[in-house]
Amino acid sequence: MTTIDYCERIPNNVDLASDRKLQRALESWQPKFLEWWQEMGPALPTQDVYLRTAVDVGREGWAHFGHVALPEYRWGIFLSERDPNRKIAFGDHKGEDAWQQVPGEHRADLQRLIVIQGDTEPASVEQQRRLGMTAPSLYDLRNLFQVNVEEGRHLWAMVYLLHAYFGRNGREEAEQLLLRNSGSEDAPRILGAFNEETPDWLSFFMFTYFTDRDGKYQLGTLKESAFDPLSRTCEFMLKEEAHHMMVGTTGVDRVVTRTVELMKEHDTEDIASRGGVPLDVLQKYMNFHYSVSLDLFGGDASTNVANYYTAGLKGRWLEERRTDDHRLRDAFSTIPFIEADGTLIEKELPALTALNVDLRNEYIGDCSNGVKRWNAILADAGIDTTFSLPHVGFNRAVGTFSGHRITPDGKVVDQATWDAQVTDYLPTADDKKHVESLMQPVYEPGKIASWVAPPKTGINGQPFNYEYVHLA
Ligand SMILES: [Fe+2]
Numbered sequence: 001m002t003t004i005d006y007c008e009r010i011p012n013n014v015d016l017a018s019d020r021k022l023q024r025a026l027e028s029w030q031p032k033f034l035e036w037w038q039e040m041g042p043a044l045p046t047q048d049v050y051l052r053t054a055v056d057v058g059r060e061g062w063a064h065f066g067h068v069a070l071p072e073y074r075w076g077i078f079l080s081e082r083d084p085n086r087k088i089a090f091g092d093h094k095g096e097d098a099w100q101q102v103p104g105e106h107r108a109d110l111q112r113l114i115v116i117q118g119d120t121e122p123a124s125v126e127q128q129r130r131l132g133m134t135a136p137s138l139y140d141l142r143n144l145f146q147v148n149v150e151e152g153r154h155l156w157a158m159v160y161l162l163h164a165y166f167g168r169n170g171r172e173e174a175e176q177l178l179l180r181n182s183g184s185e186d187a188p189r190i191l192g193a194f195n196e197e198t199p200d201w202l203s204f205f206m207f208t209y210f211t212d213r214d215g216k217y218q219l220g221t222l223k224e225s226a227f228d229p230l231s232r233t234c235e236f237m238l239k240e241e242a243h244h245m246m247v248g249t250t251g252v253d254r255v256v257t258r259t260v261e262l263m264k265e266h267d268t269e270d271i272a273s274r275g276g277v278p279l280d281v282l283q284k285y286m287n288f289h290y291s292v293s294l295d296l297f298g299g300d301a302s303t304n305v306a307n308y309y310t311a312g313l314k315g316r317w318l319e320e321r322r323t324d325d326h327r328l329r330d331a332f333s334t335i336p337f338i339e340a341d342g343t344l345i346e347k348e349l350p351a352l353t354a355l356n357v358d359l360r361n362e363y364i365g366d367c368s369n370g371v372k373r374w375n376a377i378l379a380d381a382g383i384d385t386t387f388s389l390p391h392v393g394f395n396r397a398v399g400t401f402s403g404h405r406i407t408p409d410g411k412v413v414d415q416a417t418w419d420a421q422v423t424d425y426l427p428t429a430d431d432k433k434h435v436e437s438l439m440q441p442v443y444e445p446g447k448i449a450s451w452v453a454p455p456k457t458g459i460n461g462q463p464f465n466y467e468y469v470h471l472a
C-alpha cells in the first residue's frame with residue numbers, strides 16, 4: 001500500500017486504478033493543472049532541476065533525488081499509511097473509529113477547510129513565480145523550485161480529497177482552485193497574506209520561515225481530523241513541509257551570518273553600501289512577515305473553531321500529547337486582549353472558543369526558536385544587538401488587535417505616534433529598494449550573491465558547487 005505507483009498517469013498510493021470514475025475525473029483535471037503551472041509557475045526557463053520526488057510514504061528512504069525537467073515532475077497523490085485501528089482523539093466523538101467517509105452533517109465544513117488549505121498551496125507558487133530571475137545561487141534556485149513543485153503537489157493532495165469525497169461540489173471547488181490567483185483583482189486567493197507578492201529573496205526566506213510555518217501548524221490541526229483521509233494526507237504533507245521550514249530557517253541564518261561578516265570586515269553597522277542587509281532592516285522584515293502570518297490564525301475568539309473541534313474536524317497541535325480530557329467543555333484559557341479604549345488586558349475565555357489562540361501560541365513558541373538561533377549568530381560574533389519578535393498585537397489586521405496601533409514592544413499608541421515611528425518598525429520604501437538592488441542573480445555553480453552566506457551543507461550530500469540547476 002505504501003509504495004507509489006509511477007506507471008500510472010497520476011502517480012498515487014491510493015489505488016486510483018480501481019476507481020475508474022475518479023481516475024478519469026482527476027485525469028481531466030491534470031491538463032488544467034499543467035496549464036496553470038506553465039502560466040503561473042516558475043518564470044525562469046530551465047532545462048532541469050535536481051529535485052526530490054516522493055517514492056514511498058514510509059519513514060525511511062521516502063524520496064528519490066535526480067535532475068528533472070520541471071513540467072515533467074511527477075505530481076501525485078500520496079497519503080500516509082492507514083492505521084486500521086485509528087480512533088478519534090478529541091471532541092464529542094472521542095474514542096470512536098476515525099471516519100473513512102464524510103458524515104453528511106459535516107460535509108460543508110470539511111469541504112470549506114480543505115478548500116482554504118488547498119487555496120494557499122498554488123498561491124505561494126504564484127507569489128514566488130519571478131524569484132528565479134534573481135536567485136543568489138544555484139543551490140537556492142533549486143530549493144525554490146523544490147518548494148514550488150511540492151506546493152503544487154499539496155494542491156493535488158487537496159484536489160484528490162475534493163474529487164474523491166465531495167462529489168460534484170468538490171469537483172467545482174477543484175476547478176476554482178486553479179482560477180483564483182494571488183493578487184488578482186477579480187478572483188484573489190482566499191487569505192490576505194497569500195495575495196501579497198514575494199518580491200525578493202529576503203522576503204522568500206522570511207515567508208518560508210514565518211508564513212510556511214503557519215501552514216505547518218494548520219496542517220498539524222488537520223492531521224488530527226476524525227476524517228481519516230484528510231488526516232493521512234496532511235501527515236504526508238508535513239513531511240514535505242520540513243524541507244520548506246529548513247529553507248526559511250537556514251536562509252535567514254545565512255543572511256544574518258553574511259551581515260555579521262560584512263560588519264566585521266568593514267568595522268561598521270552601515271553595510272548597506274557594502275552589499276549587505278543591515279541588522280535593523282532584517283528586524284523590520286521579521287516584524288512584517290511575523291505579524292501578517294499571525295493574522296492567518298484568525299479571530300482570537302471563534303465559535304467556528306470551537307464547533308470544528310467539538311465535531312472532530314480539526315484538533316489541536318499534537319492533540320494526543322495533551323494531558324487534559326480532549327473535550328474541553330469546562331476548560332478556560334487566558335488570552336491577550338485589547339479593550340475598546342485601548343487597554344491591553346488578559347481575558348479568560350472558554351478554552352474551546354480560544355483554540356485559535358492556542359494554536360497561535362504554539363506557533364509563537366516555534367518562531368522564537370528562530371530568533372534564538374539568529375541571536376546566537378550575533379552573540380558568537382560579539383555583536384551586542386539582538387533580534388526579537390514583536391508584540392502579538394503589532395501590525396495586526398485580523399482579530400482583537402486590528403484597528404489598534406501597538407508598537408513592537410507592546411505599547412498602545414495613537415495614529416500620529418505610529419505614523420511618526422512606523423519607519424523604525426516596518427520596511428520602508430528605501431529599505432525595500434535597497435534589498436531589491438541586492439537581488440542580482442548568480443547562476444555559476446559554487447558562487448553566491450554578496451548579501452547571503454553559502455549554506456553549511458548541500459542537498460542530499462551534494463556539495464554547494466554542484467550543478468543543482470541547468471538553465472535553458
Ligand atoms: Fe504546502
Ligand SMILES: [Fe+2]
Binds near residue numbers: 151212215241244
Ligand atoms: Fe510549504
